[in-house]
Amino acid sequence: MRPSGLNWKKTKRGLRWFLAISWLALFPAISLALPDYEPFNYSAGANLIGQTTSDGLTWVGAGAGATQITATSGNLSVFGLAPSTGNSIQIPSTSSLSARMPIGFTVTSGTLYYSFLMKVADLTGLSTTGSHLAGFNNSVGSQTQIPTAIGTRLLLRATGTGGFNIGLSKASTTTTDWTWSPAQFQTNETVFLVGSYTINSATTSDDVAKLWINPDPILAPRIRFRLHSPQRAAPISRTIRLQVLFFSSAPVACNRH
Secondary structure, three states: OOOOOOOOOOOOOOOOOOEEEEEEEEEEOOOOOOOEEEOOOOOOOOEOOOOEOOOOOEOEEEOOOOOOOEEEOOOOOOOOOOOOOOOEEEEOOOOOOEEEEEEEEEEOOEEEEEEEEEEEOOOOOOOOOOEEEEEEEOOOOOEOOOOOOEEEEEEEEEOOOOOEEEEEEOOOOOHHHOEEOOOOEOOOOEEEEEEEEEEOOOOOOOOEEEEEEEEOOOOOOOEEEEEEOOOOOOOOOOOEEEEEEEOOOOOEEEEEO
16 A cells, blocks of 8 residues: 655654554555565564564664563554454563664665554653654664664654654654644554655755554545655655664554554
């Protein structure tokens, strides 16, 4: 499914959340060896870092720390999508190792998408300012530093009333650049997310990031929420060695679709 555009961003803070992704899928709007599909079909309790997908892509570490994102039994599903297969991943509450999956080629133009199902189990430690959870990255291989060049940053923030908001940033870590949905979501609520990053070439700051929240799986134009933040900040790179990156700093369960 190819959704219409949305822009969101997010920054990382210490929080506690569980991201259950039943599947993760990457789709191009250009002719490349995609989509890539990740059902997280690994043994419960196994570290995500070091696992290799059926497409031959291996998750690597990004950051430092002993606690890791792990596979967990079960998956997530939403009405209108094919039932999920495989398992999901759990992001721990302690700030620790993030996980990065290389796509395997360099992208210089066009649009790429990621999509997954998410369930936040606990808001402990999640601030009202916000923190980033996932996005595209332009580096290759493992590293001991937390990546900073993150495109289509998926953001979460606590509302202060028991729920949370979802937000987007093209690539900025500046909170005033971030765009937030006014919708309040609750813990243990399954959310379907689709993000995109478009590389444009007219200027050095015209790339576009978009995010769809609970889009209609059957009628894509009928979107529940759509965010767009046309930031003038520079893109993550003019040539992107795209990676899908999950940040570890809160308990979340993710299931990739």
